[in-house]
Amino acid sequence: MPEERIAIIDLGSNTARLVVFAYEAKKHYQLVDELREVVRLSEGMGEGKIIRADAYERALQTLVSFKTYCDAAGIAKIRATATSAVREAQNGESFLRSARERAGLELELLPGDAEARMGTLAVANSLPYPDAIIFDIGGGSLEVSLMQGRKFVKAASWPLGAVTATEQFLQHDPVKKKEVKALLKETRSQAEGFFADLPKELPVIGIGGTIRNLADVQKKRENYVLDILHDYVLKKSDLAEIVEDLVEKTVVEKRDISGLNSDRADIITAGGIVVLEALEFSGAAEMIISGMGLREGLFFTELMPDEPHLLDDVRGFSIANLAQRYYDRPAHNEHVKVLSLKLFDELCSLHQYGDWERELLGHAALIHDIGMAVNYYDHHKHGLFLVMSAALPGFSHREQALIGLLCRYHRKGSPSSQGYDALLQEDDMARLGKLAALLRLAEYLERSKSQRIKDLRCHIGEGFVQIEALAQGDAYIELREANDRKDLFAEAYGVKVEVILGHLA
The missing domain is CATH 3.30.420.40 (ATPase, nucleotide binding domain)
Known part of the structure; x- marks a missing residue:
């Protein structure tokens, strides 16, 4: 088609x-x-x-x-x-x-409920949260929705959009304290009834230009390492500091705030006050930003024309979508995934990782070669750039960094954070080294891209691992290349390693 x-x-x-x-x-x-x-x-x-x-x-x-x-x-x-x-x-x-x-x-x-439904659909198809409260503030209203099981449940429309709230409540420049109090009072009156019946401790997801622009301001304040806004986490405490700053400034002064769109300078304060107070009522300590909203929800009804317009696997679809866009060799990529996961499963006693790491390794295997869309030479480096430049719906920024770094080190090099330290946790470099070692061996055991290595068996001894590659046909290149590229495995796992040829039963 x-x-x-x-x-x-x-x-x-x-x-x-x-x-x-x-x-x-x-x-x-x-x-x-x-x-x-x-x-x-x-x-x-x-x-x-x-x-x-x-x-x-x-x-x-x-x-x-x-x-x-x-x-x-x-x-x-x-x-x-x-x-x-x-x-x-x-x-x-x-x-x-x-x-x-x-x-x-x-x-x-x-209608208001259709608007909320489309926003909910966008969130359901792009973020890994089956249940959530969704804030969508526009110029005319704030739509607050409840999503459960990735489906729209109910919504309320508050007449407190960034434009309408500014015109109704914030008449002065800079705004006066009594104006802020009046807007807070109205927001509370709208929030009390809606939040009273909601499940507790649900994540809050924010969509709409006002919320995204507030997040952009915070990203500039902290020199956030990624340009990507989708799945960025805006802490309530940081939002409170931004709103406090906005309240004190004139419109002209707001235009100088790094990250703030100048055409929102006169309405952003009202939007920030309303969103912050709604977040306070939700009980959440942070708001997850969605780069997708109404427009993407409408689009998903075209992409997935059958009701309920939901992707079966958001993360899997994102990876397949990225692979298709740049460089997709399904047979090779799938086989590298099979071999990577076989190594992961056989060596569980050494790395002691679980389902989450296994999933990330599998996803990285499917897109490890996307840098080939730029050039063969240094395609591992280009792959990192493409992964970190893309929206990868369904993945946190930490997960995106780990997948990108696995692509970066699937061929050669000693793993480093490549400047993404702020996205990673303390033990992620060790995690990266061990997973990259598996992906690298799998890549070279599929060196001729002909799926000659049909299976693997790992024999673990004291300070020693022997990997038996079960081949069909001549696997000389695979065996030689895997043994030439085993240094990262030895370094990451602290053992000697040998790849030998085995025989299919």
């Missing part, structure tokens, strides 16, 4: 975004382009709930430009949605007609 492209347009209360995905249903996908425009659709709506003429025109012109882009790029499949501002506006129907007539776009007007 040929690859398709789809454009998803999300007309929010503050920002309009267009994302383009290339995909093959149920198999793989890639984000290939993105456009963003600040429209402030809900600005000045007030109690009358009328989209103002200037905001109306800004949004329409943005939709016209998005449609023009799609036509020029040859993207025929477009799914365009509008959320709270249009949904609540008295002239919302008029706006939908104008979008149809001027931009040629049929906007879906998403």
Whole structure:
């Protein structure tokens, strides 16, 4: 089946975004382009709930430009949605007609629960948390959802988006303490009823531009080593410090904050106050950031067209997706995985690792050669770069670093952290050395990429390991190369090692 492209347009209360995905249903996908425009659709709506003429025109012109882009790029499949501002506006129907007539776009007007469902679907297909509370703050509202068993359960929509809360509560620059107190009071009144009936100690996941931008600010504050935002953990204590700083600054001063989008400087304070207070009510000490939200949820209904639109294995799909994008030799990769895991299982008494390490080793084996997409020479180094530059949904940043480093050391070299120390734990370098040693031996036992080594047997003695490679056909190259590359194994495990040829029964 040929690859398709789809454009998803999300007309929010503050920002309009267009994302383009290339995909093959149920198999793989890639984000290939993105456009963003600040429209402030809900600005000045007030109690009358009328989209103002200037905001109306800004949004329409943005939709016209998005449609023009799609036509020029040859993207025929477009799914365009509008959320709270249009949904609540008295002239919302008029706006939908104008979008149809001027931009040629049929906007879906998403109800609040549908918006929350799509956000939940994005989280379920990109993060390893079956149960969670999800915060999605936009310009017009904060959607708070409960997910259980990777499925949407219920949601509440609070009229406290970054734009609406700013206009209703924060009238001065810098804001006054009494304004902050009033916004906190309103947030608490919204939160009390919703959180009272929720299960305790659930992780909190944050989506939406305001939350992501707050996380960007914290990443700059701590000089975070990865550019990737997805699965970044924002501590409540750090968020509190950011909000305290925002409250004290003028809009002009906020524009100088590293990591803060200048076009959010006038609304970020209200968004931060609301999110922090909601996080306080949840009882969580941190918030996990999702780089995927409404737009990705809508896309997943196309990628996985059958209900409930869920990936069976988020982590496995991420690895397969990455392999397919760059360099996929399934037979070789699968066999390196088989040999790696056979070594892992046979040598359990030496490394004493469990299911988690075994899983990471298997995933690394499937993408160990993706650096070949750049060049054969130094492809192990290119592989680390590609893994650490990619979104790898379902994996923590620590796990991503370990997988990337396993790719880096699958050929040669003595393992080091490569600058990712901040993502790793104290014993991870020993873990990396032992797992990389197994992956390296497996790679060279599959040196001719012909699956000649059919099985392995490990014989463990006092200070000595003998690996018996059961071959079909001439395995001279595999045997020679594996013995030439066994030094890392000897160093990591503190034993002498020998690879010998065995015979299939």
